[in-house]
Amino acid sequence: MNKSIYSAGAALIALTAMLASCAPAEKQAIEVTAPVPPDSTILNVHPPGPAQNEAAHAVKETVRPIMVLINNHPSARPQSGLSYADVLYECLAEGEVTRIAAIYRHPAFAEPVGPVRSIRPYFIDLGKIYDALQVHAGGSPDGYTKLEEEGIDHLDEITNAGRFFWRESFRKAPHNLYTDISKLEQGARKLTFREQPEDRAVFKQAEAEPVEGTQPGTQIDVTFLLDSYKVSYRYDPDQQVYKRLINGAAHLDLDNNRQLETENVVILGADHKVLDNEGRRDITLIGSGQGYLVQKGKAQVIEWTRKSAEDKFHLYKDKVELGLIPGRSHYLIVPNQRYEQHIQIR
DSSP: OOHHHHHHHHHHHHHHHHHHTTSOOOOOOSSBOOOOOOGGGOSOSSOOOOOOOGGGGSOOTTSOOEEEEEEOSGGGOSOBSGGGOSEEEEEEOSTTOEEEEEEESSOOOOSEEBOBOOBOHHHHHHHHHTTOEEEESOBOHHHHHHHHHTTOOEEETTTTOGGGOEEOSSSOTTSOEEEEHHHHHHHHHHTTOOOSOOOOGGGOGGGSOOOOOSEEOSEEEEESSOTTOEEEEEEETTTTEEEEEETTEEOBOTTTOOBOEESEEEEEEEOEEEOSTTOOEEEOOSEEEEEEEEETTEEEEEEEEEOSTTSOOEEEETTEEEOOOSSOEEEEEEEGGGTTTTEEEO
16 A cells, blocks of 8 residues: 555645545435444544565456445545546535445456445446446445345445454544455355456457547636536547546546546436435436537437446437547546536536
């Protein structure tokens, strides 16, 4: 693990946390969550093991994909491990801040991943697209019911896999829970989960050719719910990637201090419904809707369809299915209720 980066970032994070403490706390859902230890006892409850050797960084073609639910509260940023993800899905959870599902196709890096948070039914369905091992810390009652009834392979810090996570001392709970790929693989073997991936077409990106857009698409700004929370992407034509920002600041990975980047930005409008007083939501991600596909500095208005939880998102322009550029993809799931006025692409 890159301890020097963590040490260097600790002072900055401590200052950020001190300033954030003056703001109202994030509204917490009533759900199954881990008991939070006193501040004096949260020092590396499960410290990470030694770094993996050089061979472990080779591409592991036959390893099952892993999906980790990542905290995106301001007190959890910068997160760890997001720059290594092949796919990111960003959706609203409770309150006004989003949560991120990070999909790792060939997980072979040694650095930490986190902070890890709880799961919801719509995140479970996203993980099923990839036949992913699902990693989380707690969940809504509906989330736990879905995991049990559908027999989803999952590693939960609370119920079945606590020893494969640890808490860091430079952040306060619940924003300080971490794991790493080595520990997750150990946990999967301990619980005898299937290690080989199913042959899912979702990663076969050549099955539909990318079609170049006709509208400008070098600057993307998306407001999920609050005007004070804006996710942005800026196109770098030299590297041919989109660089991610939050509220105008670069969104960094604490593991390596790299700004998050992607080759494809996919914005999908979906119906959102608040289910209870805790603010839990249902997000309709099976069916169809409108959206945008942004690649290589160009944007296209698209229609998305998805027939089942195991199906991927199919993106169409004038009834022609569009492909993704090989590389990374970031999906932003935006409420239909705020779709038109809160997406700016130019």
